[in-house]
Amino acid sequence: MYKYDEVDFRLVRERVEQFRSQTQRYLAGELAEEEFRPLRLMNGLYIQRHAPMLRVAIPYGHLSSLQMRKLAHIARTYDRDYAHFTTRQNIQFNWPELACVPDILAELADVEMHAIQTSGNCVRNTTTDAFAGVAADELIDGRAYCEIIRQWSTLHPEFAYLPRKFKIAVSGSADDRAATQVHDIGLHVVRNEAGEVGFRVLVGGGLGRTPIVGKVVREFLPPQHLLTYLDAVLRVYNRYGRRDNKYKARIKILVQAMTVEAFAAKVEDEWLNLKDGPSTLTEADVAYYAGFFTDPAYESLAANPAAFTDKLAEPAFARWVERNTRAHKRAGYRSVVLSLKKTGVPPGDISADQMDAVADMADRFGFGEIRSAHEQNLILPDVKESDLYEVWQLARQHGFATPNIGLLTDIICCPGGDFCDLANARSIPVAEAIQRKFDDLDYLFDLGDIDCNFSGCMNACGHHHIGNIGILGVDKNGQEWYQITLGGSQGNYTAIGKVIGPSFAQADVPAAFEKIMTLYVEQRQEGERFIETVRRIGLDPFKERVYAKSH
């Protein structure tokens, strides 16, 4: 993991003191509400339905056990014993007191954490594949670049007051697990024909009111030019992005208005002036940052030790291994996904005791490392296969072992109307109703891989557009209704789902899901996943089934 040096600590602490001063001036009436608002947002602080909400950055999803214990401490001391993992690998606290927030930030700074730019119209937390560095299918470990981008974006003086928020995601594997195509900038770490490492640069993806898949503005960017090119993209956006209408202010609207060709040309013009400037990276620069992401002290192990395979005779364990572990680049190791999608618990929520339990498990079995995934689960990246049975038992004891990763009940879900001021409808109880409808594990397994994404409003924090099945909460005359979309997907074949028809009352959502799944089971061909069936047969059969008049 990256380790702060004196300068990193100093900057984070200076930001804490700056925010302390801003908060004090606000509470003393010296800063008007509209002046304080952008400042607190840039420090992750929203004023929500019940209380402020503080979003803490987890840069590219990396957490140490020490940091996790600090988060548990904050949940206990300043909040109500729990917190919520977001769809951008961050964590948020729902009940802090405004006056305590500077103290929370000071505590975070002690463990190399902060809330800088977790909201506001600035460059947000850079996200990446939660399995970066350990995935069996990884081409290049992009984490050194993630940290370089984190530092470049942190307190960037030119880009602190952009037209709108700006999100960057990096992917280094064959299978894009970072949703790079729906980010303002998506960076794919790739090799060109000469075998050199570089980036394919996508710009203008995003969800929200106007879901758009990002477009390639540069097929191959040599890595030394990463920062100057980012500066060029951001400068074009900062200067020309719309500021008259916040719903038209994202870079995707600028790219669309200019056409991607004209936008790329404008960036290229700007970049020619910045290229080879002082921010050009050398191999030594990259090597310095890569040095923080070296392998832990792996043992030389044989794959599939008897201590592991013998236990697979136990069906519940085998099922958990199948769904909740992933192949590792090293023989004898696997990555474990701890499910935060237990029925009855809001998706992504975690208690302070659970945080401590994860930290203990990471220390005992996984070099003290934890990752947060944008699907709102946690990962122990390096677990020996011979330890998996014990890890499973501990995971069960602490409520992390629901074997549903990638299945219908592993719902990506925003906090919705229970907490969020923006939401049109509640998401948590509806997600739970769906989980209860599909509580038969055999049936759930048989349905197989299904991304189900749920947003409580069109801001799309729950990424409903890219769910194979998506749900959007809508307001109809003050009542909560739910629109269902089908055919969305993330990853290499990112697609925006289509609405199947009129929205449903809350009580009718699970039944609609059941009809959709029944039709899928009837129609699927051998080995065909849900999304593949939807693509093959189209939406019409689903519409007919869901909206058929009952006889």
Added chain:
Amino acid sequence: MQNLIKNRALASDDGWRLIRSADDTFSVEEDVILPLDVYLERKDSQHAGKLAVWLAPEQDPAVLQAHLAELSLIAIDFPAFTDGRGYSHARLLRERYGYQGELRAIGDVLRDQLSYMAQVGFDAFVIRADRDAASALAGLADFSEQYQATVLQPVPLLKRRVSLIVA
């Protein structure tokens, strides 16, 4: 009173008068900061005082390239502190066009933005009239370092860090 900070200190009024609109009148003796179109129209006419120009966020600083040698002051207007275009324009003037004169932030200029403004090349700030320039001055000291290459520190931190280690 101008409520002016200059060269990292409170400054007394320096006589520059900001002319917001083309309809505002001024005398030939006055030192005036003019809207871009008025400046371009008047810059070659008889004027005993000094002439400067201010740019609105949508105005491209490239139009001043040919006139930089004649300008000892350029002001950049922030109609709202959340409008960040002026930061890019300051860098362009300093880094691309090589402007060496005074770069003055005007408009909704407040304590909490001063540190960033200084980093991108502003060296004078007219603090919004209802705020105290003396307390705003503290904002310039909010950060003692920055990660990025900026006008104030042209070598990004990662270069200084790595070269320190390599050396």
